[in-house]
Amino acid sequence: METNRINRLEDLKLAPRFGRKLLSGVTALDTILDGGLPEGELSEWGMPWGQGLRELMLPFLARAQRDYSYWVLWVYGRQHVAINPWAWHARSIDLNMTRFVSSQDPMQDLRALFLSDFFRVIVLDQVPHLKEEDCQHLARNARAYGQTIMILRPDLLTHEQGNIWTRLRMNCHYDFERQSISVHVMKGRAPRAISITAADLSVHSRSFS
Numbered sequence: 001m002e003t004n005r006i007n008r009l010e011d012l013k014l015a016p017r018f019g020r021k022l023l024s025g026v027t028a029l030d031t032i033l034d035g036g037l038p039e040g041e042l043s044e045w046g047m048p049w050g051q052g053l054r055e056l057m058l059p060f061l062a063r064a065q066r067d068y069s070y071w072v073l074w075v076y077g078r079q080h081v082a083i084n085p086w087a088w089h090a091r092s093i094d095l096n097m098t099r100f101v102s103s104q105d106p107m108q109d110l111r112a113l114f115l116s117d118f119f120r121v122i123v124l125d126q127v128p129h130l131k132e133e134d135c136q137h138l139a140r141n142a143r144a145y146g147q148t149i150m151i152l153r154p155d156l157l158t159h160e161q162g163n164i165w166t167r168l169r170m171n172c173h174y175d176f177e178r179q180s181i182s183v184h185v186m187k188g189r190a191p192r193a194i195s196i197t198a199a200d201l202s203v204h205s206r207s208f209s
Contacts, residue, residue: 046157077127
């Protein structure tokens with residue numbers, strides 16, 4: 001099906017061999033997601049920079065690697081950011097099955113990686129030049145190759161703000177008063193909110209050790 005003829009997400013047919021859901025292992029988070037992140041879908045997460053919110057993504061990646069032996073690609077678009085792989089290893093990420101790439105325009109620089117099911121989990125972290133048509137391509141490729149693609153935005157999203165091609169839209173921010181991460185469903189699931197503490201995430205990490 002030609003890209004310019006796709007008008008709705010429902011037009012994108014998921015290949016029958018794909019149908020798993022990626023769990024985080026954090027009970028409250030998996031619950032508001034109705035059992036995890038389905039393969040073949042594009043999700044969008046509002047995550048202000050500097051609040052440690054990317055910790056929420058790591059349990060999904062670790063479980064995908066442990067349960068399904070999936071390769072993970074993390075693309076970071078913020079300049080002058082250095083990834084510390086060993087900090088990720090300490091959070092149960094298998095570095096042998098993870099690749100980190102810096103790109104301001106991954107749809108151009110890394111095009112071939114989105115046209116394959118080699119990387120079944122892809123995170124696009126603060127990519128500045130991601131346009132609506134890029135998200136259209138990402139949604140199509142996710143459905144075709146069974147990829148779980150997560151777009152991390154540097155600001156909180158609204159009901160109106162966001163890309164129409166994402167099935168799931170979430171907001172995450174750090175609650176300094178309660179010293180916990182607040183997670184709000186904005187689109188794609190029943191509107192709910194939860195709080196996750198550092199202890200909740202550390203319990204997940206310990207379950208892998």
